[in-house]
Amino acid sequence: MSGLTTNSKNTSVTAKEWQPAPDDEQRTLEDLVRRVRKGDVDAESDIFTRFHRGLLYFLRRLTNDAALAEDLGQEAFMVLIRKLRAEGLAEPAKLNSYLHGIARKLAARYLARQRRRESAVDAGFFDRVIDPAADQFAEISRDETRQIVIELFSELRVERDRQILLRYWVYDEDKATICSALDIQEPHFHRVIHRAKIRFRDLLLKTDRRRRFSLVR
Amino acid sequence: MRNSHMKHKDAKDLLFVDRYLAGSLSEEEQTAFEAHILACQACLDELELTDRLSLGFKDAFGQESPEFEHAAAAGARNVLLSPRYATAASVLLAASMLAAGLMYGSQDRYGGPAVAQVFPIHATRSVDAAPTSLLRLASPDAMAVLLVDPGLTDHADYRVHVRRGDAADRSTVTELEGLQPTYEDLLAVTIPAKALPAGDYTIELSGRASPDSVYARVSVLSFRVVE
Numbered sequence: 274m275s276g277l278t279t280n281s282k283n284t285s286v287t288a289k290e291w292q293p294a295p296d297d298e299q300r301t302l303e304d305l306v307r308r309v310r311k312g313d314v315d316a317e318s319d320i321f322t323r324f325h326r327g328l329l330y331f332l333r334r335l336t337n338d339a340a341l342a343e344d345l346g347q348e349a350f351m352v353l354i355r356k357l358r359a360e361g362l363a364e365p366a367k368l369n370s371y372l373h374g375i376a377r378k379l380a381a382r383y384l385a386r387q388r389r390r391e392s393a394v395d396a397g398f399f400d401r402v403i404d405p406a407a408d409q410f411a412e413i414s415r416d417e418t419r420q421i422v423i424e425l426f427s428e429l430r431v432e433r434d435r436q437i438l439l440r441y442w443v444y445d446e447d448k449a450t451i452c453s454a455l456d457i458q459e460p461h462f463h464r465v466i467h468r469a470k471i472r473f474r475d476l477l478l479k480t481d482r483r484r485r486f487s488l489v490r
Numbered sequence: 491m492r493n494s495h496m497k498h499k500d501a502k503d504l505l506f507v508d509r510y511l512a513g514s515l516s517e518e519e520q521t522a523f524e525a526h527i528l529a530c531q532a533c534l535d536e537l538e539l540t541d542r543l544s545l546g547f548k549d550a551f552g553q554e555s556p557e558f559e560h561a562a563a564a565g566a567r568n569v570l571l572s573p574r575y576a577t578a579a580s581v582l583l584a585a586s587m588l589a590a591g592l593m594y595g596s597q598d599r600y601g602g603p604a605v606a607q608v609f610p611i612h613a614t615r616s617v618d619a620a621p622t623s624l625l626r627l628a629s630p631d632a633m634a635v636l637l638v639d640p641g642l643t644d645h646a647d648y649r650v651h652v653r654r655g656d657a658a659d660r661s662t663v664t665e666l667e668g669l670q671p672t673y674e675d676l677l678a679v680t681i682p683a684k685a686l687p688a689g690d691y692t693i694e695l696s697g698r699a700s701p702d703s704v705y706a707r708v709s710v711l712s713f714r715v716v717e
Contacts, residue, residue, distance in 0.1 A: 298529070327528035330537065373525035408538035415549065422546035442547035447512060466508070470536070473543050 299366040306365040309357040317354050324372055335380045345383065349376040410477045412484060421476045425469065433457065437465045496526040498533060507536045610637045611693060611711050621690055623713035632683040637676045638693060640708060645697030649705045650679050655690030655712055663691065686715045
């Protein structure tokens with residue numbers, strides 16, 4: 274609706290273009306961008322804290338190299354902050370999309386240079402599972418994780434649920450294939466996967482707490 | 491997508507985490523989701539958790555795992571490589587879990603489960619009546635999972651009676667009732683390796699039409715444990 278003017282008893286609203294009311298997230302991002310533009314160093318630090326973990330996850334996944342992901346992440350933030358200081362951002366609510374775009378371009382440029390330097394291209398380069406060592410449970414080793422998965426699996430009493438997890442996470446079958454092979458409905462599939470994730474998180478937290486308690490003692 | 495700015499509710503309701511990790515998002519959806527996770531701690535937490543879980547499963551039960559290697563050494567490699575035999579793998583692994591539980595007291599908490607080996611038991615015999623199913627057990631601590639074919643019979647459940655097969659020794663090794671085919675219409679019988687010293691064994695298979703009826707013999711199979 275454009276150029277709409279309404280008059281009611283106590284209020285009048287005139288709008289050239291209707292915009293949805295900004296939510297909290299949008300207001301926060303607008304505030305951060307405005308403050309950086311004014312030279313507020315704390316706002317720059319807030320942006321880094323807000324986006325750093327997600328940016329590193331994305332870059333680690335793209336490059337399969339934790340150290341490279343850190344370097345590219347730092348560079349992406351520098352590019353972003355320079356832009357915000359100089360010009361701000363036309364749509365502050367899309368700050369994360371803008372940062373994602375910068376990071377993607379930096380990574381693509383670096384990887385293209387790498388490929389030109391190396392004669393052999395590893396076809397599976399982008400398909401590797403990233404090392405979970407840098408996630409929120411970084412103190413829990415890969416071998417401990419393996420043991421936790423075995424414990425989780427051993428708790429399952431229903432044969433079909435065990436098959437769902439094996440087919441999905443070991444054999445990499447897709448949901449439709451698994452549902453068809455096991456003659457189950459999608460909601461059941463999602464329930465089993467969701468419960469496994471919940472239980473896995475519980476076991477990780479238990480292991481993490483046990484470790485912290487033993488360190489304190 | 492209407493625009494590139496994704497809300498957490500949309501990401502959650504449309505199962506973007508699993509679809510992203512499976513590589514089944516469109517390019518536009520992938521870009522929007524990747525931008526979203528820069529700012530959404532909840533989705534990022536779930537992504538990292540799922541990555542770790544997926545890797546954990548592959549480490550525990552994939553082709554590089556000790557469980558797989560031992561089963562492969564027992565001749566079950568082709569069985570376990572195919573998702574069609576996910577049930578077989580599940581039984582194998584369940585046996586490993588059972589072994590781990592039985593041996594819990596003697597192992598460090600993270601000592602890992604015992605080895606489980608899968609052995610299909612063939613129904614045919616050689617001309618000289620010697621067993622054709624030969625089992626070579628990896629260690630006394632292993633668990634042997636015998637896959638027994640009930641044939642074309644259709645019973646409510648089965649009883650398996652495993653005995654020593656020597657003329658001088660017909661003692662019972664194990665007797666299990668209430669078994670039902672779990673995959674490819676086979677019965678899975680789990681026996682600790684230490685209960686199977688080298689020698690010949692017989693498996694008497696019986697079935698019953700209902701829980702209230704008596705077991706009737708279906709077949710007799712044999713196998714030999716070799717050094």
